[in-house]
Amino acid sequence: MSARNNDTYDVVGIGFGPSNLSLAISLEEHHANVLTNPVTSAFFERQPQFGWHRNMLLPSATMQISFLKDLVTFRNPVSRFSFVSFLHAQGRLAQFVNRKDFFPTRQEFHQYLEWAESSMTNVVTYNSSVTAIRRPPPGAEAPDCVQIEVRDTTDGSTRRVNAHNVVISTGLEPRMPDGVVRGERVWHSSEFLAQYHRAQPAQLKSVAVVGAGQSAAEITKFFHTQLPHAQVHAVFPSYGYSIADDTPFANQIFDAAAVDDYYYGDDPTREAFWRYHRNTNYGVVDNADIRALYQIAYDEDVSHTKRLHFHNQTKVKSVTADGHTARVLLERLDGAQRELGVDAIVFATGYATMDPTHLLGDLDRYCLRDESGHHRVTRDYRLVTTPELTCGIYLQGGTEHTHGLTSSLLSNIAVRSGEIADAVIKGRTERELAAAAAQVLQTADKSA
Ligand SMILES: Cc1cc2nc3c(=O)[nH]c(=O)nc-3n(C[C@H](O)[C@H](O)[C@H](O)COP(=O)(O)OP(=O)(O)OC[C@H]3O[C@@H](n4cnc5c(N)ncnc54)[C@H](O)[C@@H]3O)c2cc1C
Incomplete structure (x- = not known):
């Protein structure tokens, strides 16, 4: 699909990860039910094709949620876009059930997302980075819309489309420790597989992973399995990995x-x-992965072949890139320091929550904030704005302060995207009724 310059849509979605894919399906299912007057939508995604955390699709890494928490089932259990429908289409339903396991691998879930996306290509434009959202200039063709500026990442050209509603779903932002700069041998986990393959794995003789969460544990295990010749260092501030x-x-x-x-x-x-439930998701690791890492270390102790090294209660003080290697200064909580030379260091140090402020630019001054400075958001995920701004700006992500722990996760996307679709459809009906009423009044005025 290619949205054209100056087109106007009921909904424009920014980003096309699982959240907005689920929204696109929800709108499509609404249309299939009512058949007339479809909600027009366009989604813009900066990647060249659909991709869900591709750089962390490590072999046999599993989902943290049940396959039933797919794009649709909790909203519409009979949807043709469910994970079960996907399995059926692949001829793998019986085999999946025989596993007696709720958790598919991330690679299989990625295949499912791609399969669902392949029915939605009519609403999404790839290689398209949204750079700004603006109020329309005076005299614009669509004065009751916002203008979305989209940059084509292949040739740098820009186009603008108009939207009655915008749904921002740009995802989490990779977070590095203060003072550490990414580089050829200094990576964040979000870029892991791409960097790993670029680095010529056979030459990685000593590697380090920083962090004690799920991604850190997975990468540590991956390094140990894939690089049988390498020393693997796991660095984390806690005493050990904690269970999810x-x-x-x-x-x-x-x-x-x-x-x-x-x-x-x-x-x-x-x-x-x-306070009580952060340990369901943040900085914690699956039981099976913790046990696997412990077993590896134990086996190495028994066989006197130690190459997996845990540096617990330790932080990275500094990293200095040095050609194809990096010098890492470690500091224990008791102040003891030691230097490591590594061929690669991966910071699995997490992500910051989505913040729409930058994208909103000047429009942000119409968006109200609470006493702590966070955006105010209605229950149906719409930013609370001053009356001048009549368009709906919705968030999928970045609502931890109002909607809780599921805001950046997959668990609730089927229901959440349905709630946003309902809100958009209701808003459109109200707009159309108001326009019809205005028309009636105008006609009555003329004939009086
Ligand atoms: C390795 C990893 C594994 C995870 N596993 C799970 C799990 O098992 N269960 C779970 O519940 N959660 C998991 N999560 C949490 C994760 O946030 C969700 O899985 C999911 O990605 C949320 O979907 P999303 O569409 O909101 O965001 P994303 O998947 O991050 O998608 C956002 C999209 O927006 C695009 N984009 C960003 N800015 C722009 C722009 N300006 N213009 C156009 N496009 C833009 C990005 O390219 C991206 O494709 C995991 C996270 C990671 C990092």
């Missing part, structure tokens, strides 16, 4: 109902969500 709590009561915080409990809860209630 995915037991049933804790798991309820990812239910759609928990969004209401969080949204309508008071400050102490919300704070308790984070």
Whole structure:
């Protein structure tokens, strides 16, 4: 699909990861139900093709959520876009069930997302980075819309489209420790596989991974398996890896109902969500991965072949790139320092939550904020704006402060994107009714 300059849409989506893919499907399913007057939509994605954290599609890494928390099932269990439909289409449904395991590999889930995306190519334009959202200039063709500026990443050309509603879903932002600069041998986990293959793995004789979360554990395991000739250093500030709590009561915080409990809860209630349940997702590791790493270390102790080294209660003080290597200064909590020379160091140091401020630019001054400086957001994920701004600006992500822990996760995307689609459709109906009423009044005025 190629959205043309100056086209006007009911919905423009920025980013086409799982969240906006789920929204596109929700709008498509709405249209299939009503058949007339489709909600017009266009989605812009800066990548050249669909991709979900491609650089972390490590062999046999598994999903952190059940396959039933796919793009649609919790909103519409009979959708043709479910993971079960995908398995059926691949001729793998029986085999999947025989595994007796709720958690597909990330590679298989990626295939599922690509399969769903292949039915949505009519609404998405790739190689398209949204660079700004603006109020239309005076006298513009669509004065009640916002203007979206889109840069073609292949030739740098720019076009503008108009939108009655914008849904921002640009995802998490990779986070490096202060003072550490990415480079040829200094990587963030979000770029891992691309950098790893570029670096000629046979030449990686000593590598380090910083962090104690799921990505750190996965990369450490990957290095150890893939580089049998290499010394592998795991550096983390905690005493050891902590387990991700995915037991049933804790798991309820990812239910759609928990969004209401969080949204309508008071400050102490919300704070308790984070205090008690942060360990369901942040800085924690799957039980199986923790055990696998421990077993590797134990086996190496037994066979006196140590090459997996844990530097616990340790932080990286500085990194100096030195040609094809990096010098890493480590500091233990007790102040003891040691230097490591490595051929590559990976910072699995997490991500910052999505923040739409930059993209909103000047438009941000119409968006209201709470006492802590966060954007105010309605229950249906719409930014609260001053009355001058009549267009809807919705967020998929970046609403941890209002909607809780699922904001940047997959758990609730089927329900959330349905709620946003409903809000957009309701808004359009109200707009059309208001326009019809204005027309009637105008006609009545003329004939009076
Ligand atoms: C390695 C890894 C594994 C994960 N596994 C799980 C899991 O198992 N379960 C779970 O619940 N969560 C998981 N997560 C959390 C993750 O946030 C979600 O899986 C998911 O990616 C959220 O989808 P999204 O569409 O909101 O964001 P993203 O998937 O990040 O998609 C955002 C898209 O927007 C595009 N974009 C950004 N800026 C622009 C712009 N200006 N113009 C155009 N396009 C733009 C990006 O290229 C990207 O494709 C994982 C995260 C990581 C990093």
